[in-house]
Amino acid sequence: MSNQNQNVDDQPVAYDDAPAADQHEAYDEAGVLEGGDVAIFDDGQDDYEFAEAASNARPVPRISIQCFCETPDTAEAIQIAAEDRRLAKAHVSVHMGGAQAAVAHYQESPTPNLIIIESTLEGDELLYQLDGLAECCDAGTKVLVIGALNDVLLYRELLRRGVSEYLVAPMSPLQLMEGVSNLYNDPETDPVGNTVAFIGAKGGVGSSTICHNVAWTMSELMNTEVVIADLDLAFGTTGLDFNQDPVQGIAEALASPERLDDQLLDRLLTRCTDRLSIFAAPVILDRDYDISPDGCEMVIDIVRQNVPDVVVDLPNSWSDWSKRILTQADEVVITASPDLANLRNAKNIVDLLKASRTNDGPPHLVLNMANMPKRPEIGVKEFCQSLDLDASAVIEFDSEHFGQAANNGQMIEELSKKAKAVQAFHTLSALIMHRKESVIQAPSSSSGLGPLLKKLKLSK
Ligand SMILES: Nc1ncnc2c1ncn2[C@@H]1O[C@H](COP(=O)(O)OP(=O)(O)OP(=O)(O)O)[C@@H](O)[C@H]1O
Ligand SMILES: [Mg+2]
Secondary structure, three states: OOOHHHHHHOOOOOOOOHHHHHHHHHEOOOOOEOOOOOOOOOOOOOOOHHHHHHHHOOOOOOOEEEEEEOOHHHHHHHHHHHOOHHHOOOEEEEEEOHHHHHHHHHOOOOOOOEEEEEOOOOHHHHHHHHHHHHHOOOOOOEEEEEEOOOOHHHHHHHHHOOOOEEEEOOOOHHHHHHHHHHHHHOOOOOOOOEEEEEEEOOOOOOHHHHHHHHHHHHHHHOOOOEEEEEOOOOOOOHHHHOOOOOOOOHHHHHHOHHHOOHHHHHHHOEEOOOOEEEEOOOOOOOOOOOOOHHHHHHHHHHHHHHOOEEEEEOOOOOOHHHHHHHHHOOEEEEEEOOOHHHHHHHHHHHHHHHHHOOOOOOOEEEEEEEOOOOOOOOOHHHHHHHHOOOEEEEEEOOHHHHHHHHHHOOOHHHHOOOOOHHHHHHHHHHHHOOOOHHHOOOOOOOOOOHHHHHHOOOOO
16 A cells, blocks of 8 residues: 555545535435445546546446445545446445444444445544454455544554554545555555356266356355356356356457456446356357467456456366466365266365465365265265365255256246255355355345444434
């Protein structure tokens, strides 16, 4: 963060608050945004007078940002920033109640990519309050604090405790945008996104189905934007599974990876839900697909710079590029069916990954299509012992739900919340994202903050 000291020591940048006047209408008396707890803002608000001065603020990736303010002024500044084109891709929600409301909320819900907390407390009281928040923060969540005190010692102490940035109130929308933008556009920092690679131990074992359902679960229940990259270029099923028929997709990106930038990526992705997009395979056979490991890595890196979670659906074939993806991914999920060929192949993949990823955890093993009627199977215990790996999930053969969902272009949970596999998808999502399963919420249109805000008398 190049401008760390600048933020605390400089005077706040003055801005013309004319546009803010319009925003007042968006608040109720308590300063909470009307029309639901979560506000997702559109593009097209780039003509404020202060916008020209915002040269240091760069577009922010598709991250989720939840803000807990104490003062209406800060909530208003965030609201204006959220409507700026630089934050157009981010999902921003603004709530009142400060750190106290945030702690209560995150005890039951997953934390987003970035939490913005306003606190009017100072010194040890502020640190104590933030320690409480840190206890319920998931790994990978950044925290930006807006405080009352312009004190460099406090600032350093906050950074030491893992706070990503500290801004002093009153703060302009421009300062906020810069603060957030710096967290995600610093060339010194890693790309924003994690990659999760899914591979089957054998063809047809359900790897893609599990990949798509887990990606959907992550996006619906974990407050995160997900892109599924379908690298089964000739036979991929991502489009079918999400009932989409895109004309362009990942093949265009792989054909000339050096051309891929944020704008082209936007055009090549197909949006399926509010938080899930697919980078679909062309599924055309009269083309040759020459994928190079470097090209593939470049494409995935660009997606990672834009989206917090990239889920890669690998075909069941072995190549230099699929091996590269598996060894480089943050998490690997191997799906196997409980028979001998699957066991042998899974063992080979597990051994290779253990040898090449010595500082990472083991891959996640999913035993799929277990208990298929009349089929002799290797027992779960025996299968796992042979691999020296616990199964992260065991999913039963369930042709009724899986067959119906595939035919409808739906996810299992969309088809039936009662299907047994739903719990397995929740468990896998939580494991992959290193989240506590207890904080996973049932999908709903509201943020889940409603009852809390009501209790605090901050919502109508
Ligand atoms: N637990 C299950 N019970 C019943 N059917 C299932 C189950 N899991 C997946 N299937 C079905 O198995 C078929 C193959 O699944 P999928 O295409 O996901 O496998 P894959 O491993 O990705 O195959 P490929 O090797 O072609 O990539 C699909 O029709 C899917 O609906
Ligand atoms: Mg597949």
